[in-house]
Amino acid sequence: MGTSLENFIETTQSIASVAGLKKTFLAAVAEEGYENAVFARTNERGLVSLPWAEFPSGYVDTYRSEGWDRRDPVVQRAHLARRPFKWSETSPRGGFTKDQMRFFEECRELGVHSGITIPIPGSGRDVDLISLSLRQRAELPPHRMTHLYMLSVQYWLKYCELSDRRDQEVVPLTFQERECLRWCKEGKTNWEIGEILNISEKTVEFHLSNGMRKLGANNRITAVIVGIKTGLIPL
Known part of the structure; x- marks a missing residue:
């Protein structure tokens, strides 16, 4: 069944480095069947920053050099979504445009197949996102979307803590x-x-x-x- 949320939280609580946190997160999502993963910050115009990405060699360079963030329907959808979504759900009512279909085909040629994206509101109008995908054409693993969402949110919160982007204090709850x-x-x-x-x-x-x-x-x-x-x- 993969890494439990409780074990993941307990493990990440004691991690002291961003690199160690990334390694632990990648191991957890690999147990869920996902080989590719990326953590990015985006805005309405496209990619703002890319803290890390685990993709086949050449994919990230091509994505950047071709300006794919301006064509990528996943990045566009992240600013409207309030929950995790499958990439197949980013299709507009009339279906993907030829440009978008070509984009996905070029991604598949480079070893990036169907996936899911977890959007997390960042600062201002930015949206942080974590995307998980496959390296070969296949059905997505059985979905435990809420579980993946919780793993990703815990990763993000701990990342913010380690990188001083978010200072959380204990607040009283009734x-x-x-x-x-x-x-x-x-x-x-x-x-x-x-x-x-x-x-x-x-x-x-x-x-x-x-x-x-x-x-x-x-x-x-x-x-x-x-x-x-x-x-x-x-x-």
């Missing part, structure tokens, strides 16, 4: 805020959490919203990861 986030970690819906805690769905939404705001998270998954990292939510 008992019910912690409980709602704890049950979110277990995959429970608002209705299920309400039944467990004997409160209404609307009250669950209220506590989750407050918890996300206090933790500086723009979604529940990020809030859960931050809560685990800071010891507010038990593993």
